[in-house]
Amino acid sequence: MLALRFPRLRLGVLVVGLLGLVPLAGYAQAPTAQGAEPSGTSTDLFVMFGSDFDRPGLLPRANYNIGIGHTFGFLKKDPFGDELTFAYTYENAGSHGFLHTDFGEHTESLGLMKNFPLPATKRVTGYTWLQTGITTYTGNARLQNRLDSGVSLGAIVHFNDHNSIWIQESFNKVVTVPWYTTSSIGYTWSW
Secondary structure: OHHHHOHHHHHHHHHHHHHHHHHHHHHHOOOOOOOOOOOOOEEEEEEEEEEEEEOOOOEEEEEEEEEEEEEOHHHOOOOOOOEEEEEEEEEEOOOOOOOOOOOEEEEEEEEEEEEEEOOOOOOEEEEEEEEEEEEEEEOOOOOEEEEEEEEEEEEEEEOOOOEEEEEEEEEEEEOOOOOEEEEEEEEEEEO
16 A cells, blocks of 8 residues: 555566576576477566557657566467566656656556567567556556556567567557557566
8 A cells, every 4th residue: 555655666666576597587487307398488578668648649758668568388379368467657647748647647567478470571560469457657646546458469670599679659548548558668688
């Protein structure tokens, strides 16, 4: 309950929690006694920056996202997704675009991502991403929690096995709020 009243505390707890998961994720991928790990298994730490365009009116808003995802090799043939994600998003809900204001939107979400190859290239792949979570509006007399859902379509430019850039377009809907789209670009480190 304390974290809900103090968004900075909640962000600090999230960052410490994510940093605590990074070493554990490496241990989760240790090779089995029979040899190598399953093909296509990886863990991604991502940071994305973007702009929301709120409807109606195309008002620009800052959108910052950090999260972690893990791809499971045995889910490669699943039509809905092969990577589970957890993300924290901050969105400026104030009156002036990209600058921080007292009116913010803080979202913790779980997601299911489907990675797929694009024809004629191995350097660029595509993905779809379904997310849902709880968003909290700050800056009013009391905090307001709402259900948040999003659908994204994107491309990943792979520089090597560990570094890539993500480019995505998202459609988002929060209960009781008009829908909005987000254009984002971000860096991902994979291991």
